[in-house]
Amino acid sequence: MTHFDPKALADLRRSIDAVDDQVLALLNRRAGLAAEVGRLKSEVAPEALFHAPKREREVLNRLEAENPGPFPGAAVRTIFQEIMSACLSLEKPLRVAFLGPEGTFTHLAARHQFGGSSQALPQGTIQAVFQAVERAHADYGVVPVENATEGAVDTTLDAFLDSPLRICAEILLPVDQALLLRPELELGSVRRVYSHPQALGQCRRWLEAHLPQADRIEAPSTSEAARLAREDAEGAAVASELAAELFGLRVAETRIQDLAANATRFVVLGPKAAEPTGRDRTTLLAMAQDGPGALLRLLEPLARRGLNLSRIQSRPTRRKLWEYAFFLDVEGHAEDPLMHEALVELQSACASLKVLGSYPQAVMEGAR
Known part of the structure; x- marks a missing residue:
């Protein structure tokens, strides 16, 4: 000894x-x-x-x-x-607008990207984040763009249709959802579960198995859900453990999301694009010309040059009946020679083409 x-x-x-x-x-x-x-x-x-x-x-x-x-x-x-x-x-403190309030996963993503000494500016809606940066009330904005379980965040995609902002970075954040309760409340006594629709969707199977008696009530954010649960004697929230600390709740269960490796991708909004790093991604907004083979004409210039298309998403433009915009994520930077050639060809194949940004591909936190 x-x-x-x-x-x-x-x-x-x-x-x-x-x-x-x-x-x-x-x-x-x-x-x-x-x-x-x-x-x-x-x-x-x-x-x-x-x-x-x-x-x-x-x-x-x-x-x-x-x-x-x-x-x-x-x-x-x-x-x-x-x-x-x-x-x-x-x-000069960086002013960073994000989808608030404090305690949301978007807040965590903003802190991860810019550090705790940046000036955090919580906004009530995704559109408000865009407006804060467009009006120079913030230097950058952080918004969610897609989740591994629930897919694209349509509100973010729609905001890009009329915005001059560029994507200058992306953030991949592991999203571990927790069930939060008032300290004295037992699981069997929960009658209402509050959370953002995306979070409720991410935990659908767990909630059906463990809280079948509870109504699911949508909230504007996971942080607001925690506040509502604190005010409800029979309420619970699906939110982050940080939200439990902020609102004095008990973490009853952790990692209740259906997909163990759940993650959300966020984008950083800014006035200008990022410089090439050698490991980049480019996001395009394309309006296809109407007619047979319209989608093929969008994809062919990329495929012919061996450029990897990692995501494609369509959204109605809301300007004309049955008119759709396509969001494409392509590996590479707009200044790379092959990408530049593809963009020139795409310009003539589309009714309109906009490069939303070229930026470094994010690495999942803890996966370096």
Whole structure:
């Protein structure tokens, strides 16, 4: 049996304290350098957007690759994301609009992308997120675009039909739904389950098996569902564990979604496209010319050049009866030679074609 040495433990803790002091000093040194960068930027282009996503990606990728351990690589990325977010706030805090309120999965996606020091601007609707960025009330917007279980978020696709905004990034976020209850409420006493329609759909089988007696009531967001459950003596909510913390609820069950590897894809809205990285995706909005073979004419220029079409979704334009717009996700950047050739050909094959954005393909959090 190893003898416990209080003095050795005390010495180790003093060493940790000394390292913490060094880390704090270096953080403040980095913050000072970031502030100097901000000063130089303001002299050259006072109205320019200070955020440099490409530079940020390069720094995060380099640090994660050079990490010798034992500190976890994923934690390196998370911590330095927060450090960069905090340093950027010294230059000019990023204003990020998202589908709110706070505690939703879109809020988590925005924090994952921009860090906790960004200025979070919750919006009541997806259309309001678009408007906040279009009117320069926010630098970026974050909205959901599709879920692995429930498919496309049609409201987001419809908002792109008339918006000048570009997609400048995407976020893949694991979505683990939890059942939240008031602390004193038992599962058998639940009569109503509140949540966003997408979340209710993601947990359909679990709710039918475990809460067949409960009515399902749609809410504008999972966070609002948690608030409603807190006010209802016989109510529960399907939401995130973060929402349980925000609203003082008990997490009765975790991971109740029907698909274990449930995930939602979010897109970041901005005024301009991202630069090529070598591993990109391009989203197109195409209006097909009416007539036989219209869809084939959209797909052929891509297939002939070996460009991978990862998603296609149609939506009515609401401008003309039976007129449809097609949203296409294609692997590659609009500036890549083959993609550029395909876009030129598509332009003549479509009634109209709009590049909604080229941006880095996201990697699922924890899958690096």
